[in-house]
Amino acid sequence: MNRRGLALLGAVVLVALLLLTLQSRGRSSQAADAVAVVTTPVQLVLSRVHRGAFGLWATYLDWKNVRAENQRLRDEIRGLRVDGLAVQETVDENRRLRRLLDLRARLPLGTLPAEVIAREWGGWVRSLTVNRGRGDKIARLTAVIAPEGLVGRVVEVRPGAAIVQVLTDPTSTVGAHAVRTRTSGIVEGDPRGGVRFKYMARDGSGITPGDVIVTSGLGGLFPRGIPIGRVTAIDDRGSALFHYAVLAPAVEFARVEEVLLLTGDTARDLAAHFPTDG
Amino acid sequence: MFGGGIVQATLAPALRIGDVAPDIPLIVVVLLALRRGSETGCLAGFAAGLLQDIATGGLIGVQALTKAVVGFGVGALGGRLRVTQPLVQVPGLLVLSVAEGLGRFFLLKLFRFPAPFTEVMTYVVLPQAVYNGFLGAAFVFALLTAESFRDRSS
Numbered sequence: 125m126n127r128r129g130l131a132l133l134g135a136v137v138l139v140a141l142l143l144l145t146l147q148s149r150g151r152s153s154q155a156a157d158a159v160a161v162v163t164t165p166v167q168l169v170l171s172r173v174h175r176g177a178f179g180l181w182a183t184y185l186d187w188k189n190v191r192a193e194n195q196r197l198r199d200e201i202r203g204l205r206v207d208g209l210a211v212q213e214t215v216d217e218n219r220r221l222r223r224l225l226d227l228r229a230r231l232p233l234g235t236l237p238a239e240v241i242a243r244e245w246g247g248w249v250r251s252l253t254v255n256r257g258r259g260d261k262i263a264r265l266t267a268v269i270a271p272e273g274l275v276g277r278v279v280e281v282r283p284g285a286a287i288v289q290v291l292t293d294p295t296s297t298v299g300a301h302a303v304r305t306r307t308s309g310i311v312e313g314d315p316r317g318g319v320r321f322k323y324m325a326r327d328g329s330g331i332t333p334g335d336v337i338v339t340s341g342l343g344g345l346f347p348r349g350i351p352i353g354r355v356t357a358i359d360d361r362g363s364a365l366f367h368y369a370v371l372a373p374a375v376e377f378a379r380v381e382e383v384l385l386l387t388g389d390t391a392r393d394l395a396a397h398f399p400t401d402g
Numbered sequence: 403m404f405g406g407g408i409v410q411a412t413l414a415p416a417l418r419i420g421d422v423a424p425d426i427p428l429i430v431v432v433l434l435a436l437r438r439g440s441e442t443g444c445l446a447g448f449a450a451g452l453l454q455d456i457a458t459g460g461l462i463g464v465q466a467l468t469k470a471v472v473g474f475g476v477g478a479l480g481g482r483l484r485v486t487q488p489l490v491q492v493p494g495l496l497v498l499s500v501a502e503g504l505g506r507f508f509l510l511k512l513f514r515f516p517a518p519f520t521e522v523m524t525y526v527v528l529p530q531a532v533y534n535g536f537l538g539a540a541f542v543f544a545l546l547t548a549e550s551f552r553d554r555s556s
Contacts, residue, residue, distance in 0.1 A: 136444055143463035147513075
């Protein structure tokens with residue numbers, strides 16, 4: 125340890141003690157004030173830099189939090205959308221079932237509600253499978269309806285299920301007539317997936333688009349007066365004996381979920397129980 | 403050193419853990435004293451302490467005196483310490499911080515500092531000493547790493 129170092133230490137200690145003594149005697153350090161003139165602006169700048177840096181950090185943290193929150197909210201929205209869809213599905217189902225129940229209550233014949241559990245929508249066959257079968261005493265050729273109108277007939281009965289041939293099936297034929305003109309004819313399935321009304325031109329010259337076609341009840345298979353569809357176009361075949369009217373089916377076969385199987389007396393007229401406004 | 407005192411008053415609060423803030427100028431003084439010797443350590447300690455006293459509005463001269471003594475002592479003993487060893491760094495800085503705290507306390511007691519010794523030691527000096535020890539060790543590690551990078555690149 126050299127002398128210069130010790131001398132320096134001694135000087136420093138002396139200065140410090142002197143400063144302390146002066147302060148203890150009530151003399152506020154003017155030197156300190158002078159130094160403060162320099163230190164205060166530097167402190168200010170440092171403080172701003174520090175605040176800026178921390179502000180940046182805080183912004184980053186905020187951004188990170190907002191991002192996490194955004195993700196959480198997105199997930200929540202996704203969940204809510206799914207929930208919403210489920211609720212909407214339930215509401216729709218509820219509405220359909222209410223309509224079916226109303227119709228069932230209105231109809232003056234025995235019915236059995238059934239749920240569509242499968243669809244066959246190929247060009248050759250158009251059918252629905254419902255969850256009623258042999259155990260429910262369903263007979264072949266039982267008429268099947270929806271609140272909007274005729275769906276088709278049962279063509280196959282199995283244990284626990286039945287196959288319903290819908291009106292658009294190319295082999296489907298139903299006796300029908302136009303409500304307004306009473307023109308009789310046959311509703312046939314179209315291989316393209318449509319339905320058409322085949323009638324004798326002599327009787328049906330007055331059929332126009334908008335006319336409602338309902339079951340005629342002839343043959344005893346379907347009760348009279350069940351809506352089949354509405355005429356959308358006339359296929360005028362000149363002097364041919366039969367003309368065709370293109371129908372828009374009353375029932376949307378692709379969307380029907382619940383149906384009624386008519387198990388009672390099918391000889392009755394049901395026209396009053398369906399909204400035909402035609 | 404000029405910045406050191408101000409940095410302590412301005413930035414150290416940001417490094418606070420609970421109520422414990424590190425004494426950055428003390429760490430800087432110790433590092434300088436170890437590298438440059440007792441005279442530099444003494445002057446640096448005095449300057450840093452003085453600026454800390456002024457910047458923080460304390461009794462001017464207290465920290466100037468304690469840090470000058472610490473700087474001088476570390477500078478004088480520095481050659482015998484292996485500061486690259488973490489086992490030396492952390493306890494070394496801890497002991498120095500406690501010594502500085504004790505010195506400051508007894509100096510202030512001369513000027514009627516009211517706080518009891520046990521409380522000052524328990525809640526101020528010792529926690530800060532521990533913090534200084536670890537922060538100082540991190541400084542040393544960072545410095546050594548930077549130097550080894552510099553040596554490799556040159």
